[in-house]
Each structure stands twice: as structure tokens, then as C-alpha cells.
Amino acid sequence: DDQGPMGEMRVDPSKGSVGFGSGLHGWAFSVKEFADIYSSLFKVPADKLMNKMWGENFFNKKTKKWSTAKSPDNERAFNTYILDPIFKLFDAIMNFKKDETQKLLDTLKIKLTPEDREKEGKPLLKVVMRSWLPAGDTLFHMITIHLPSPVTAQKYRAEMLYE
Missing domain, CATH: 3.90.1430.10 (Yeast translation eEF2 (G' domain))
Structure with a gap:
């Protein structure tokens, strides 16, 4: 349910919500990292490139x-x-x-x-x-962009505590 309190819960590489890499070796990337790199080279907005790269x-x-x-x-x-x-x-x-x-x-x-x-x-x-491609940077970007803020999240988390 994308309209529920948690918002959109689908993963989509073209939206930067999927990471690829190696946890064992400590590196990772999402399509967003590469779209940002190529955006400056090709003079094309990163969002447009993200859709093209997947x-x-x-x-x-x-x-x-x-x-x-x-x-x-x-x-x-x-x-x-x-x-x-x-x-x-x-x-x-x-x-x-x-x-x-x-x-x-x-x-x-x-x-x-x-x-x-x-x-x-x-x-x-x-x-x-x-x-x-440090894994920490990729995870940080994915968390800050795709996870709800604590204020938003507390609405549905508190509800679960009292069920």
C-alpha cells in the first residue's frame, strides 16, 4: 500500500533504492552514484540518467x-x-x-x-x-532518501507498539 503511513515501499534500481556490491569487501553502489558521475560528464540531469541506466x-x-x-x-x-x-x-x-x-x-x-x-x-x-565505491556512502544516501523521517515513522511504529 503506497498510500499507507510508510509511503512507497517498492524497490526500484532506477529510483536509487537498490544497492549492489559486496558486504564482505565493503563496497557498494546504487544507480544514483553512477548517474551523478555521468551527469556532470554528459550535462544531463542525474534523475533522467537514473531512468536510462536501468x-x-x-x-x-x-x-x-x-x-x-x-x-x-x-x-x-x-x-x-x-x-x-x-x-x-x-x-x-x-x-x-x-x-x-x-x-x-x-x-x-x-x-x-x-x-x-x-x-x-x-x-x-x-x-x-x-x-x-564505499558501502557506507551508498547506504547513507539510500537511508536518507528512501527511509521515512523519525517524525513520520513514529506514527506507524507507535501504533504497532500498542496493538
Whole structure:
């Protein structure tokens, strides 16, 4: 019941209410984080990009056009703009491609301590992913945007206490 005291309770990645990541390694993201990144690059509002980055939305790199129809030239936007950069970083780090890793770290503006620069493989991957996409930031954004305020929440929580 979206009209009840708790408001809308549906989860939807295009609204930023779903997080993806690794609790074990301490990194996470929602579509909102990537929409914010690309918003400044493409000069498009983040809300509009959030809707484009999830679901049946495809981007054709050759024509630079968006489509809702799957075709051989179209790639799903979530894969292109979110998963591909993550997979490239995973591949470079886990396959010990030091030059490529450094280029990606520079592009993503990830600063590592001298001790962290000495790491390789999985330990380096954990540090890099935590630096780039810290789980705490994603959770904080999701909580502040999607959970009701204490004033709103007390209305239905207090009711449950006295049932």
C-alpha cells in the first residue's frame, strides 16, 4: 500500500533504492552514484540518467543514440555505464596489469597510500573498491532518501507498539 503511513515501499534500481556490491569487501553502489558521475560528464540531469541506466534502455555507441529496442549494435545501459567500468577495474587488478590499473585509478581519481600501492590481487582490489565505491556512502544516501523521517515513522511504529 503506497498510500499507507510508510509511503512507497517498492524497490526500484532506477529510483536509487537498490544497492549492489559486496558486504564482505565493503563496497557498494546504487544507480544514483553512477548517474551523478555521468551527469556532470554528459550535462544531463542525474534523475533522467537514473531512468536510462536501468531496465530496457540501450545505448548505441556508433550512433550515440538511446533506444528501448534491443539490437546487435545496442548495449544495455546498465552494462555499458556501470558494470563495464567495474569489470575493467577487476580485470586489470586481478590479472596484474599494473599500467592499466594505474590508468584506471588516475581516471577514477582514486588515491592510494604508499602501503596500498604495494598490494596486488585481491587485497588491492578490496582497497580500490572501498575507496571508489564505499558501502557506507551508498547506504547513507539510500537511508536518507528512501527511509521515512523519525517524525513520520513514529506514527506507524507507535501504533504497532500498542496493538
